[in-house]
Amino acid sequence: MPTENLFASVPPFPVDVPIARLSTISLEKLLALDEKESAKLFDGCKKDGFFLLDLRGVPIGLSLIAVVEELFKVNKTLFDEGPEELGKYTFPPPGILGYNAFGSTKVESGLPDRFEWYCMSQDDILGTAAPAPNPASIETNRTILNSFVKASHYIASQVLLQLDRHLRLPEGTLESRQKLHEESGSIIRLLKYPPQPESDRRTSLFGHTDVGTVTLLFNVLGGLQILPAGSENKEENWRYVKPQQGCVIVNLGDTMREWTGGILRSNIHRVTFPPGEQGDFTRYSLAYLMRAESGASMKRLALKGSLIEPVKQGEEEIEITADEWVSRKTALARSAKDPASARDGRGAQTS
Numbered sequence: 613m614p615t616e617n618l619f620a621s622v623p624p625f626p627v628d629v630p631i632a633r634l635s636t637i638s639l640e641k642l643l644a645l646d647e648k649e650s651a652k653l654f655d656g657c658k659k660d661g662f663f664l665l666d667l668r669g670v671p672i673g674l675s676l677i678a679v680v681e682e683l684f685k686v687n688k689t690l691f692d693e694g695p696e697e698l699g700k701y702t703f704p705p706p707g708i709l710g711y712n713a714f715g716s717t718k719v720e721s722g723l724p725d726r727f728e729w730y731c732m733s734q735d736d737i738l739g740t741a742a743p744a745p746n747p748a749s750i751e752t753n754r755t756i757l758n759s760f761v762k763a764s765h766y767i768a769s770q771v772l773l774q775l776d777r778h779l780r781l782p783e784g785t786l787e788s789r790q791k792l793h794e795e796s797g798s799i800i801r802l803l804k805y806p807p808q809p810e811s812d813r814r815t816s817l818f819g820h821t822d823v824g825t826v827t828l829l830f831n832v833l834g835g836l837q838i839l840p841a842g843s844e845n846k847e848e849n850w851r852y853v854k855p856q857q858g859c860v861i862v863n864l865g866d867t868m869r870e871w872t873g874g875i876l877r878s879n880i881h882r883v884t885f886p887p888g889e890q891g892d893f894t895r896y897s898l899a900y901l902m903r904a905e906s907g908a909s910m911k912r913l914a915l916k917g918s919l920i921e922p923v924k925q926g927e928e929e930i931e932i933t934a935d936e937w938v939s940r941k942t943a944l945a946r947s948a949k950d951p952a953s954a955r956d957g958r959g960a961q962t963s
């Protein structure tokens with residue numbers, strides 16, 4: 613994503629790097645109830661767990677593009693406040709909100725990461741919960757953040773409605789667990805990846821699967837990579853997700869895989885240095901991570917008449933809540949075991 617202006621400000625994505633073959637779905641066609649487009653979306657969610665959604669051609673999409681362009685400016689201003697100031701908003705685990713300083717997690721090699729991020733809750737931005745303290749760049753931009761959350765939630769909900777239909781769930785089933793104005797676990801995340809020294813370039817953000825339901829990811833520079841379904845976790849198998857003008861990258865998280873008994877895919881992804889000439893530029897990224905409320909169950913939604921089959925004898929039923937899932941994933945990741953691999957998500961840590 614997002615606009616021509618942002619893409620014009622950086623070198624083009626190179627032509628000689630391996631790119632993931634993902635579907636591009638048109639929001640305009642989805643909203644016009646185009647059957648073929650809707651089937652393409654379902655296929656992408658089953659096969660890849662990732663697709664590009666072209667936001668152009670409809671007012672809600674165009675307004676989100678404009679909002680995101682503004683938020684890329686906020687992203688820069690925020691991290692320009694510096695680690696000392698932002699460090700005042702660091703909260704110890706299990707807190708997932710606030711500031712995460714550069715180098716505070718590890719990548720697979722055991723080396724420190726190369727990103728910093730700042731997370732806010734949807735409930736804080738919408739006023740569903742009491743306002744949380746945030747750095748000045750966030751506080752002065754609450755209005756635009758509010759528009760971002762509303763438009764992102766709307767678009768993610770359109771994806772969920774399509775999935776309800778294909779999974780033969782009653783209309784609104786998936787969205788009803790994460791309504792806009794009800795308590796939610798949804799977050800907004802701003803990330804910064806500074807350019808890496810030419811002689812020492814490597815992964816910046818560990819391979820992981822997202823824990824929530826639907827993630828909307830806005831990138832201009834390359835660097836995001838996925839490990840396509842069925843491929844071994846070897847360096848040569850990782851594929852770049854090429855950012856496209858006017859498109860948001862959409863991916864599904866663990867909750868969707870669990871709710872659907874594995875029909876939908878939560879795919880592992882990571883961030884490495886931007887390819888080619890892009891490697892000399894700072895990479896900013898913006899994400900809306902839709903999550904059900906913290907106490908929501910991860911249990912399979914095997915409703916009568918739906919495509920989702922009840923748990924068979926011998927299969928493990930996940931009875932825990934989304935919160936417990938995160939703790940469990942984190943604990944297993946710490947002991948170098950991967951809970952998602954057992955369930956074909958193949959994610960190492962949690963994000």
Ligand SMILES: O=C(O)CCC(=O)C(=O)O
Pocket residue numbers: 801803822829831836881882883897898899963
């Ligand atoms: O920066 C990116 O492109 C990816 C970020 C990501 O995967 C996450 O925040 O969960």
Ligand SMILES: [Fe+2]
Pocket residue numbers: 820821822881963
């Ligand atoms: Fe992620």
